[in-house]
Amino acid sequence: MKARAEEEIWDVAVIGGGPAGMMAAGRAAEKGAKVILIEKNKSLGKKLLITGGGRCNVTNAELDNKKLLAKFKDSGKFLFSPFSQWSVDKTLEFFHSRNMPTKEEANQRVFPLSNTARSVWDTLVNYLETTNVTVMPSATVVRLQHRGGNITEAELKGGKTIRAKKFILATGGLSHPETGSTGDGYAWLRDLGHTVLGASAALVPIALMDPAKRAAGVSVQNAKITLYQNEVQQAQARGKILFTHVGLSGPGILNMSHEIGELLKYGAVHLEIDLLPDMGYEKVNAVLQNALKHNSNKMIKNSLSEFLAPALVPLVLQKAQIDPEAFCNGVTREARIRLMKTLKHLGFDAKHLLGMDKAVIVAGGAALTEIDFKTMRSLKYQNLFLVGDILDINRPSGGYSLQLCWTTGYVAGTAAAT
Ligand SMILES: Cc1cc2nc3c(=O)[nH]c(=O)nc-3n(C[C@H](O)[C@H](O)[C@H](O)COP(=O)(O)OP(=O)(O)OC[C@H]3O[C@@H](n4cnc5c(N)ncnc54)[C@H](O)[C@@H]3O)c2cc1C
Incomplete structure (x- = not known):
């Protein structure tokens, strides 16, 4: 008769059934170890299923490890060894060879072809079963x-x-605690004498003083975001933005959230969004002139769809102080120039960053200097391995977090099984 789980002595116990824990457990078992995966939720990978807006940005198709690791800023230097064992090419091979084709989108983001995180979940659960x-x-x-x-x-x-x-510790960080990531592992690590750096929300949406509520749910694929404090430009980046009921989100905003948070400590932060960053003033002016000419007998609110999402039209016209019901042939040159400037400099004032419940990741976690990155083994406990979000690794939005889970999970699983 098979002994009950708590009576056995397992080769490897993985604590936490998120993406990092699932990869670590599957890999250790594939190497021949008798593995148990302990998860506090009723089912595995609750957070995985909400990644990428439910579509799961499974990795970033940067095949050059040097360029890839540059994205991890100061943490990058620790990651050469694990990424030399398992990098993006291996991740793609892993999913493709298990009947999960992928597609690449803007900024090298890779998603399952099925457009659903469930495919990634199914692949991992199947890996654990087999x-x-x-x-x-x-x-x-x-x-x-x-x-x-x-x-x-x-x-x-x-x-x-x-x-x-x-033991492989894969309990995640603190973001979206309703998924199970409640920071339990941080407390155990502190008790064990590991250094855990203060955790704060990172890659987090922002609240605005005057959010564009009517545009909530609308995204702009390619926007340029510029941050100002005291009228001095502080940072600029491009990326997708998403209007929400309280403010702004989307990768472009998430990736600037750290800077916004830092600036807010010192005073008001103004954001300017260029909705047409690939066009200079003259081009935007020409496009507007053309739209007004071709729709001369239509209302302006119905004439801008060629270059502006319909849900953004009322917002942009309001900021440009133009009556949405004005007919195109009545729009003055001054009004057209105001409209052009609004499209290039849609302005908002930041209120605050949203909290941990809305963050994609947490800044902070287990100190990297206390880990052997060839194996992901703790330098304090020879049979303890740390993987995934529990580590203090800074990274942007774009599939890098999950790639980190696949890489550290694989490396720890391999090492723990030997
Ligand atoms: C909204 C959102 C969208 C995201 N989208 C993307 C994306 O598209 N691409 C990307 O790369 N990254 C994305 N991320 C980040 C990514 O989800 C995380 O980096 C990843 O889930 C971390 O995996 P993990 O296995 O380390 O931890 P988690 O996924 O947090 O899993 C930890 C697991 O451990 C369990 N656990 C915790 N404590 C205990 C305990 N005491 N006992 C037993 N079990 C326990 C938890 O229940 C949980 O299942 C997103 C994050 C969020 C919040």
């Missing part, structure tokens, strides 16, 4: 016990314990 990982759902680890520089067991809520030769 490698015979024992999944233990609805099981919350509350403590790690240790003796002589080794973790000996994971204590579960209710008093049961899981004993294993190696």
